[in-house]
Amino acid sequence: MADQTIQPPRESFNLSMLLYDQRYRGLTIQVVVLILVLSGFFWLANNAATNLAAIGKPIRFDFMDDTAGYDISQHLIEYNSTDSHGRATLVGLMNTLLVAFMGCVTATIIGVVGGVLRLSNNWLVSRLMTLYVEIFRNVPVLLWILVCMFTFTALAPQPREFRGENPEATMKMWDSVAVTNRGIYLPEPLFSRPLGDIDIGVFKISIELLVLLGLLAGGILFARWNAARANKIQAETGERPTTIWMAVAAIVIPPIVVLIALGFHVGKPELTGFNFQGGINMSAPLIALWLGLSLYTGTYIVEAVRSGIESVNKGQAEAASALGIRPGRTMKLVVLPQALRVILPQLTSQYLNLTKNSSLAIAIGYMDLVATLGGITLNQTGREMETILMTMGIYLTISLLISFSMTRFENRVKLVER
Amino acid sequence: MKTSIFISALAAAVALGGLASAQTLDDVKARGKINCGVTEGTLGFSARDGEGKHQGFDVDFCRALGAAIFGDSEAVEYIELSSKNRFTALSAGQVDLLYRTTTWTFSRDVDLKTSFVGVNYYDGQGFLVPTGLGVSSAKELDGATVCIETGTTTELNLADFFRVNGMSYTPLPVGGTTEAKALFEEGACDVYTTDASALAGVRASLKDPAAFQILPEIVSKEPLGPTVRHGDDQWGDVVRWTQNALVAAEELGVTSANVAELANGTDNPEINRMLGSEGALGAMLNLDADWAARAIAATGNYGEIFERNIGENTPIGLARGLNAQWTQGGLQYSPPFR
Structure with missing residues (x-):
C-alpha cells in the first residue's frame, strides 16, 4: 500500500495571506496597531514641541547647567546657591530617596508588628490596632503630614528657650541631644586625625567610612568562615567548638582599634546665635514627613500582613503546634515565610505609594525632588514642560527600580514545587 | 497609568500652543469679560471679602480694565494663581493678564516670553x-x-x-x-x-x-506690575495705557468724583485727550472714546486706589514712599497722553 499521509499543498507566500491566513492575521493586526500607537505618540510629542517652539519656548535642557541661585537647607552632598540647577535636582533627589528609604523601613516595621498584633487573641490589643488602622488609613496623608509638622513645632521648645540661667528647656542624654521645634540635633562622629575624602566627581566619600565598613565586612566574613569550620568539625568529631567569642572579637576589635587610631570623638550640638550648630540635624520637616508617611503607609502594610497570615492554612500552625513548636516560633518559622508570598506584592505597591507620596513634602518645607526641580527650578527658569517631564521620568525610574528589586525578592520566596 | 499621565501632559502642551497666539483683545471682547490672574489671597492686594468678592489694590486695576473695555467694572473673572503656576496659566491662555504681585525681572521678561507692561507698585x-x-x-x-x-x-x-x-x-x-x-x-x-x-x-x-x-x-528691588503674553502688543497697549491713565489722572487732579464733569471738556488739552473729548486716543486702542473716563469713574485714580486698599488709613498701613507721584518725589510717572 502506498503511504497514506496527505502532503499539504506547498503554497508560496503571497501578500494577501497577511490578511486572510489565520497564521499571519494576528501578527498583521499587532504590527498595524503598534504603528498607529507609535505614530500617535509621535504626533503628540511633535505637536507639543512645535507649539512650544511657536510660543518661543522650544524644549531644551541647557538650563540645568545654569546657576540655581537658591539654597537648600538639607543637602546630603555639598551644595550652595552658586551650584547649578542640575546639582540642586540631585540634592532634591537624594532628599526624596532618604525620606522614602526611612519611611519604607519604618512602615514595614510598623506593618509587620501591627499585622501580627491585629490578629492577637488579646481583645484590647487587636482592637487598638484596628483603631489605629482605621484612623490613619481614612484621612488623607497630606493632613497627617501637616498634623505631624504642626504638633512637632508647637510642642517642642524653641531654641531660645535653651538660653539663660534657668532655661525652660534642657538638652537630653548627657547634654548631647537637643530637641527643638526646628528639628532634633544629634551628636556627630568626628575624627581628630581624619583620612580625608575621595572625590568621585559628583560627591565625596569619606575614607573613614569606607575603612570601617570594610573592616566590618571582613569581620563578618571571618565569622561566617569560622562558623563553617565549626560545622565541619562538628560533623567529623561530634563536638562543636565555641565560635561566639572569636566572631565577636573579629567583628568588634578591628573597628575599635581603627577608631581609636583616628582619634574618634563625639561632636555635640551647641546653641550659638539663633539655632544649634554642629551635630547631625534631623530637621522638623524631615521628621514630620517621615512620621506622617510611615504611620499612614504602615496601616496598609498592617492589612497586607494580616491578610497574608490569614491566607496560610490553619493546619500549618496546628501541625507546628503538634510538633511542639512554641507559638512565637511557629509564627516566625512556619506562618510568616508562607504568608510572605501573599504579602510581598502588596508591600511593593505600598513602597511605591510611599515614595510617590513623599512628593507632598513641599507643604511643610522639605526640599525634595518636587520642591527643587519641579518647584523652584521650574519657577525660576519657566521651563514647565522640561522640568515636569524630568520629574516624572525620575519618579518612574525610582518606581521601576523598586518594582524590579521587589520582584526579584518575590521570586526567591516563591513556592517551589517539586 | 504612566502613559495616560504622559498623554495628558502632552495634550496640555498641545492646548498650550494652540491658544496662545490669538489676539487677546478680540478674544476678550468676544468673551465679554476679562480673565484676570490674581494672588490666592494677599490682604490689601487681592483677597476675598466677607461676601466672597475679590477686593484689593491689584483687583482694582483689573476692574479699571473691565470698565475701560466694557464699561462694566464687574466684567472681570478673577482667577487665583499660586506663584508657581501663574506663568503657565498665562502662557496657556487661562488668563489674559496677571495682576499678581509679579516682579519684573530680566529673565521673566525675556526668557519666559511674558511681557511686563508697567509697574503698579514699587516693592522690595x-x-x-x-x-x-x-x-x-x-x-x-x-x-x-x-x-x-x-x-x-x-x-x-x-x-x-x-x-x-x-x-x-x-x-x-x-x-x-x-x-x-x-x-x-x-x-x-x-x-x-x-x-x-x-x-x-x-x-x-x-x-x-x-x-x-x-x-x-x-x-x-521688586517692581510689581501687570504681565501679558509676549508678542501681543495690542493687548499690552490696552493694559499699559489703562494703568497709565489712572496714574496720569492722579497727577492731573482727575478723581472718581470729578471725572464725569471733566469728561465734558476742560481747558487742559491733556485731560481732554485722555478723557476723550479731544482727539481719538480711544480708537487707536480699539476702545471707545471714553475708555479712560470709565476706568477712573469705576475705581478712582491711582492715589484713590492706593489709599482705599493699602494706604495709611487701612490695616495694611503702607506709606506712598516710592509709589508717590513723580511730582511728589516718587516713581509713579505716566508718559504723556498725546
Whole structure:
C-alpha cells in the first residue's frame, strides 16, 4: 500500500495571506496597531514641541547647567546657591530617596508588628490596632503630614528657650541631644586625625567610612568562615567548638582599634546665635514627613500582613503546634515565610505609594525632588514642560527600580514545587 | 497609568500652543469679560471679602480694565494663581493678564516670553521678626531659620543677601502663605521674608501684630506690575495705557468724583485727550472714546486706589514712599497722553 499521509499543498507566500491566513492575521493586526500607537505618540510629542517652539519656548535642557541661585537647607552632598540647577535636582533627589528609604523601613516595621498584633487573641490589643488602622488609613496623608509638622513645632521648645540661667528647656542624654521645634540635633562622629575624602566627581566619600565598613565586612566574613569550620568539625568529631567569642572579637576589635587610631570623638550640638550648630540635624520637616508617611503607609502594610497570615492554612500552625513548636516560633518559622508570598506584592505597591507620596513634602518645607526641580527650578527658569517631564521620568525610574528589586525578592520566596 | 499621565501632559502642551497666539483683545471682547490672574489671597492686594468678592489694590486695576473695555467694572473673572503656576496659566491662555504681585525681572521678561507692561507698585523684599528676638537689623540674622513662601524671586534675593554679607541661614521654603504664616507664628522659624508690601499684610493678619516688627532693610528691588503674553502688543497697549491713565489722572487732579464733569471738556488739552473729548486716543486702542473716563469713574485714580486698599488709613498701613507721584518725589510717572 502506498503511504497514506496527505502532503499539504506547498503554497508560496503571497501578500494577501497577511490578511486572510489565520497564521499571519494576528501578527498583521499587532504590527498595524503598534504603528498607529507609535505614530500617535509621535504626533503628540511633535505637536507639543512645535507649539512650544511657536510660543518661543522650544524644549531644551541647557538650563540645568545654569546657576540655581537658591539654597537648600538639607543637602546630603555639598551644595550652595552658586551650584547649578542640575546639582540642586540631585540634592532634591537624594532628599526624596532618604525620606522614602526611612519611611519604607519604618512602615514595614510598623506593618509587620501591627499585622501580627491585629490578629492577637488579646481583645484590647487587636482592637487598638484596628483603631489605629482605621484612623490613619481614612484621612488623607497630606493632613497627617501637616498634623505631624504642626504638633512637632508647637510642642517642642524653641531654641531660645535653651538660653539663660534657668532655661525652660534642657538638652537630653548627657547634654548631647537637643530637641527643638526646628528639628532634633544629634551628636556627630568626628575624627581628630581624619583620612580625608575621595572625590568621585559628583560627591565625596569619606575614607573613614569606607575603612570601617570594610573592616566590618571582613569581620563578618571571618565569622561566617569560622562558623563553617565549626560545622565541619562538628560533623567529623561530634563536638562543636565555641565560635561566639572569636566572631565577636573579629567583628568588634578591628573597628575599635581603627577608631581609636583616628582619634574618634563625639561632636555635640551647641546653641550659638539663633539655632544649634554642629551635630547631625534631623530637621522638623524631615521628621514630620517621615512620621506622617510611615504611620499612614504602615496601616496598609498592617492589612497586607494580616491578610497574608490569614491566607496560610490553619493546619500549618496546628501541625507546628503538634510538633511542639512554641507559638512565637511557629509564627516566625512556619506562618510568616508562607504568608510572605501573599504579602510581598502588596508591600511593593505600598513602597511605591510611599515614595510617590513623599512628593507632598513641599507643604511643610522639605526640599525634595518636587520642591527643587519641579518647584523652584521650574519657577525660576519657566521651563514647565522640561522640568515636569524630568520629574516624572525620575519618579518612574525610582518606581521601576523598586518594582524590579521587589520582584526579584518575590521570586526567591516563591513556592517551589517539586 | 504612566502613559495616560504622559498623554495628558502632552495634550496640555498641545492646548498650550494652540491658544496662545490669538489676539487677546478680540478674544476678550468676544468673551465679554476679562480673565484676570490674581494672588490666592494677599490682604490689601487681592483677597476675598466677607461676601466672597475679590477686593484689593491689584483687583482694582483689573476692574479699571473691565470698565475701560466694557464699561462694566464687574466684567472681570478673577482667577487665583499660586506663584508657581501663574506663568503657565498665562502662557496657556487661562488668563489674559496677571495682576499678581509679579516682579519684573530680566529673565521673566525675556526668557519666559511674558511681557511686563508697567509697574503698579514699587516693592522690595523685607524681613518680619518677633520683637522678642532682639534684632534690629537684617545684618544680625546670621544663623537664623527663615520662612519663605516658595516659588518666588524671594529665595534668590535671600540667598544673595546672606551670601554677600557672609552669613549663614536655614531656609524653610513652604508651599503656601497660610502654612508659612502658621509655622512662623509657632516659632518654627525666626524670620519671615517676602516683599515688604505683603509683609505688612502678613503682619496685620497675625494674632498679635504688635509683637512683630518689620526690619528696616529692603534687600531687593521688586517692581510689581501687570504681565501679558509676549508678542501681543495690542493687548499690552490696552493694559499699559489703562494703568497709565489712572496714574496720569492722579497727577492731573482727575478723581472718581470729578471725572464725569471733566469728561465734558476742560481747558487742559491733556485731560481732554485722555478723557476723550479731544482727539481719538480711544480708537487707536480699539476702545471707545471714553475708555479712560470709565476706568477712573469705576475705581478712582491711582492715589484713590492706593489709599482705599493699602494706604495709611487701612490695616495694611503702607506709606506712598516710592509709589508717590513723580511730582511728589516718587516713581509713579505716566508718559504723556498725546
